[in-house]
Amino acid sequence: MNRKPPSRPRPIPFIATGAIIGFIVFGVISLLGPTTDEGYNITYDPGVSLGFMSVVGLCVGGLVGAVVAALLTYRK
Known part of the structure; x- marks a missing residue:
């Protein structure tokens, strides 16, 4: 039998989505x-505070997205 290996999620969309969500949440x-x-x-x-919090939100959101992608990729 020819079995295909299980598909793995791509991490870049998870990281990008997390960064966008973090940007929006921290901006608000x-x-x-x-x-x-x-x-x-x-x-x-307010402009400086928005810029600072947006950068923090991008980093935190991207990190959370990367962790989620890593957890979905890891299978026993």
């Missing part, structure tokens, strides 16, 4: 969060 969090820190009397620029 930065827009809805406070713009001042009363303890130190600092005012945050």
Whole structure:
């Protein structure tokens, strides 16, 4: 018999999807969060905060996507 090996998920779409979802989630969090820190009397620029949180969201989301792809690839 000619059996095909089981198909493996491609990791790049998982990483890209996780990065996009992380970008959106962290972007919304930065827009809805406070713009001042009363303890130190600092005012945050919303654009800077959006940029910083978006980069963090891209990294965290990409990492989560990579872990999910790795878990789906690993089979006993």
